[in-house]
Amino acid sequence: MxxxxxxxxxxxxxxxxxxxxxxxxxxxxxxxxxxxxxxxxxxxxxxxxxxxxxxxxxxxxxxxxxxxxxxxxxxxxxxxxxxxxxxISRVFQDPKMGTAPRMTVAENLAISALRGQKRTLKWRNIAKHKTEFASLAKQIGNGLETHLDTPTGNLSGGQRQALSLLMATIVAxxxxxxxxxxxxxxxxxxxxxxxxxxxxxxxxxxxxxxxxxxxxxxxxxxxxxxxxxxxxxxxxxxxxxxxxxxxxxxxxxxx
Structure with a gap:
């Protein structure tokens, strides 16, 4: 070591x-x-x-x-x-554990981007981050970038787990x-x-x-x-x- x-x-x-x-x-x-x-x-x-x-x-x-x-x-x-x-960030075995199901993909990413910061209601203003989030999601290659406004609970298991991974690493x-x-x-x-x-x-x-x-x-x-x-x-x-x-x-x- x-x-x-x-x-x-x-x-x-x-x-x-x-x-x-x-x-x-x-x-x-x-x-x-x-x-x-x-x-x-x-x-x-x-x-x-x-x-x-x-x-x-x-x-x-x-x-x-x-x-x-x-x-x-x-x-x-x-x-x-x-x-x-x-x-510390954690991605669990169950894809349902890392995301908020009623919130959209973009909203989940916006919350994760505030890790370690004092949270306010400003995170709801996510329109200006859509391009950044789409570019981030596109690297996965499973179409997640087309579902930024989709409630996370409507995603496939693979898409949801990939989102969990992005959320865990959006702030290193x-x-x-x-x-x-x-x-x-x-x-x-x-x-x-x-x-x-x-x-x-x-x-x-x-x-x-x-x-x-x-x-x-x-x-x-x-x-x-x-x-x-x-x-x-x-x-x-x-x-x-x-x-x-x-x-x-x-x-x-x-x-």
């Missing part, structure tokens, strides 16, 4: 324990992780490995039992998800969390969205974590690969180490 760079995001001994009566379950187990500028980290692991728990700990939607979360060296462990949202976040964002899409749409994802990450020089169950995507994308099991990070592979692996090596991870 880099020695001359400071982490953008860092977890130190992050632990989450759930207790229900006599049952005690550790869902995140003493996880330490440093995420550096321009890292594109793919994350693999079976069900219950702790992948989404890790994302929830970073975004603040899950309070840690113990441990620390830092952004640019500042302890944000007690910060609310809303306060962290100025720095310190960290982009991709929570199995292609899992609910058909194979063709999934490939198109991953191409868009890589283009955005590379062009905007973003820092990103991506949970995926697609072994091919874990092999193809990113400069690091993290393997999780039972709430722990089992492996943290560099690009060089990952390039030596084959698909069958990935499948053995789940044995």
């Amino acid at each position: 880099p020695t001359d760079l400071k982490p953008i995001i860092e977890l130190r001994k992050a632990t989450k324990i759930i207790e229900n009566g006599n049952e005690r379950k550790v869902i995140l187990d003493d996880v330490s992780l440093a995420i550096y500028p321009h890292d594109f980290i793919t994350i693999l692991g079976g069900n219950g490995a702790g992948k989404s728990t890790l994302f929830n700990a970073i975004s603040g939607t899950l309070e840690l039992t113990s441990g620390t979360v830092l952004i640019d060296g500042i302890d944000v462990t007690k910060y609310s998800p809303e306060k962290r949202a100025a720095h 976040p310190k960290l982009l969390l991709l929570d199995e964002h292609t899992a609910a899409l058909d194979p063709k749409t999934s490939v198109a969205l991953m191409t868009l994802t890589e283009n955005l990450v590379v062009r905007q020089k973003l820092t990103a974590l991506m949970i995926t169950h697609h072994m091919e995507d874990a092999l193809k994308y990113g400069n690091r690969l993290i393997v999780m099991k039972a709430g722990k990070i089992e492996q943290d592979l560099t690009a060089g180490e990952k390039s030596q692996m084959k698909l069958e090596d990935f499948y053995r991870i789940f044995d």
